[in-house]
């Protein structure tokens with residue numbers, strides 16, 4: 204049976220989906236056919252779900268197909284190269300290899316000035332036969348990658364790096380649903396495409412919200428979130444992050460393509476996802492209008508952008524225009540204006556996070572920055588305050604890039620007497636504040652009420668043990684009523700304790716007790732993550748759990764035992780020892 208025939212008869216594309224007979228009842232030939240149909244179906248449903256946002260089957264049905272496919276691939280000798288099951292399950296790696304790009308990934312000439320864009324338009328008309336048109340795209344603010352395909356199979360994914368050489372991030376990239384692992388049969392023998400890995404806005408906001416709720420540093424912007432994720436050493440963590448790959452260039456293809464617009468259609472047919480708002484423009488003035496319209500709607504778009512890119516459409520024209528040593532001469536980035544405003548810095552407040560990190564926040568005279576009123580902005584840490592020279596009363600520039608927490612970018616008028624003097628003691632618990640590099644840290648540990656609160660919030664949160672119904676507010680209520688002082692106290696809570704609080708009925712109290720009770724015996728790595736030991740994130744927790752196997756063994760571990768674990772260096776080992784030595788830190 205050819206692939207196209209199986210596509211027409213594939214029973215797993217639309218409901219109602221048939222039931223499966225037992226794996227043992229299948230012949231090898233039947234298994235191979237079914238596996239091929241399931242691979243195709245899973246790819247199709249992935250696309251409906253992740254790309255079109257229009258799934259045609261229920262999640263449970265999808266899981267049934269996926270599990271069956273995994274079974275067939277493990278029970279029979281079927282071809283699983285490029286199968287959707289290969290997205291997950293790669294082992295963590297020690298370090299990234301580097302690879303040389305077969306076609307250089309050039310940077311793009313850019314400007315914020317309309318005159319520069321018109322200059323580009325005049326030049327490309329002058330240097331060609333004059334019949335130039337443009338393809339307009341948003342300028343994506345993510346991480347640039349090259350994808351290498353041979354015979355329709357994804358072989359390698361390499362970051363842009365310096366354009367000539369980048370890092371090989373294939374196992375991480377494979378977990379991203381919008382990167383096809385296998386292209387349709389009509390794809391060219393060799394294909395190299397370039398695009399941008401991004402984190403869509405809503406997903407980024409949700410992710411950051413969770414980070415902040417548990418007292419972790421949020422990512423400064425979607426771009427940093429992508430950069431931090433794509434260099435994760437454990438692909439299973441990458442798989443949990445909401446990344447998307449948007450394609451915008453064909454670097455090499457064994458099948459010739461006449462125009463950029465045609466190339467785009469070709470890539471979509473192969474299963475790639477294009478950036479939003481792709482348009483054609485007949486003249487440079489049309490392209491300028493496109494830029495202005497895009498600037499108007501940038502906040503409504505689901506990807507962070509910082510301008511538009513204009514490309515000469517015809518590939519013959521592109522060849523005529525050629526390149527400089529660093530830029531192609533047929534495209535131009537017309538950047539958006541920065542989003543900064545001037546205002547007065549009125550006060551500085553200090554927030555103490557779960558790990559004791561003391562973050563200074565500037566209180567500002569409210570000011571409209573790109574359509575959003577800003578009255579608070581991050582000052583990051585004491586070193587940043589000193590570097591800015593920011594003091595109370597100064598006139599400052601605040602910057603809001605995308606959905607980022609606004610930050611103080613610059614002091615424009617120094618009205619204060621010197622910069623803000625960082626206190627020596629914690630504003631919450633009066634313990635000494637120590638410096639850790641550029642940062643300030645409260646040394647109170649879990650004798651600091653702010654750290655306690657953040658630790659318990661972390662423990663119950665989705666990043667911790669995900670205890671149903673116990674959120675930040677509930678933790679605050681328990682603490683205020685002095686029902687709990689630490690994590691261990693959660694497990695001593697009785698229903699009557701909770702109903703004594705205003706707003707908690709019999710049923711909700713019973714549910715809370717049951718939910719807390721259900722978290723008594725977590726998997727060790729979940730428990731270690733939930734403790735929120737400084738420097739111990741998901742990856743380190745997994746490695747530690749694998750190494751020590753039990754809480755007791757972990758608690759007895761010496762620094763030298765700890766540093767034998769992958770991902771645990773001297774600093775992390777010291778943090779763990781410090782944590783374990785504080786009696787108050789032992790909820791078990």
Ligand SMILES: [Zn+2]
Nearest residue numbers: 629632645651
């Ligand atoms: Zn403190």
